[in-house]
Amino acid sequence: MVQQMIMQSLGPVQGGASKLTNSFQVFAGDYLALWSIRDDNKQLRLKIADYQQQLDQLREAYARNRYLENELAFKRVENFPALTARVVGKDPSFWFKTLIVDRGKNDGVIKGMVARTSLGVVGQVIQVSDNYAKILLTNAPSSAIDAMIQKNRVRGILKGAADKGYVLYYVLKNAEVEVGDRVVTAGVGGVFPSGIPLGTVSEVRSKRRGMFQEIEVAPVVDFGRLEMVFIDLSERQKIAEEMGITVAPAVD
Structure with a gap:
């Protein structure tokens, strides 16, 4: 009789304990599964970040290759003697805006040469060392x-x-100049060959006094995005003679 009473009393307690144990096991299983999912998500995020980095690198390589292909195609079509030079440094100061390129005396570069791209004139070489040159934009x-x-x-x-x-x-007021007109090198003085694009007219102003118009010109070259330039060798011998120097053959 006593045993029956004890069993009757302990039965619900044991049943509750059993349910509690089962609930804890379920909770523990869910908790471990959640951590597993979190770990999987972390790994997936790392993989996505890695794939994104690879995609960015491929996009940059594609854009750079397109840029280089366009520039080199221009050199082949124009068929003018030129050195291909890579931009390795910039001086953004207001008065002397310059570039440093990886071509110098050892490549046949001399002071006074013209630098250009497929779009137009970039500048002129103002200083040369053995392996580098400075270009005034x-x-x-x-x-x-x-x-x-x-x-x-x-x-x-x-x-x-x-x-x-x-x-x-110094353009006279009676000269016909309109926004959108193309501006090119005049070829005077023998430094810049005639007809190389410089920019397009963006604004024309005529003051009451004076003989000349004041004309603003937007450059055809985006100086902030230059990666490569061509150093024009066509006037090399003439420049060397004017400077009284002897030059070795250029190395492309």
Whole structure:
């Protein structure tokens, strides 16, 4: 009788304990499964980040290859003697905006040579070491180039205006100049060959006093994105003779 009473009393307790044990086992299983899922998610996030990095690298390689292909195709089509030079440094100062390229005296580069891209003029070599050269950009305020409006051959002096591009000076008020007109090198002085693109007219102003218009020109070259330039060798011998120096054959 007593045993029956004890069993009757302990039965519900044991049943509850059994249910509690089962619930704990279920909870523990769910908890471990959750940690497993979290770990899987972490691994997936790492893989996604790695794939994204690889995708970014492939996109950059593709864009760079397209850029280089376009530039080299231009060199083949134009068929002018030139050295391909890679931009390795920049000086963004306002007055002397310059680039450093990985070509120098050992490659046949001399002071005074013109640097350009498939789009147009970049600048002029102003300093040369054995393996490097410094190029003064055409948009530097210290730069001045003989230029002309391509459609009517009206000439002026194109001066650099830094981030604003260029200003074309000494164009008479009676000259027909409109926004969108192309501006190219005039070829005067023998430094820059004639007809190389410089920019397009972006604004034309005529002051009440004076004889000349003031013409703003937007560069065709994006100076902030230059990675490679061509150093024009076509005037190399002439420049060397004017400077009174003897030059060795250029190495491409």
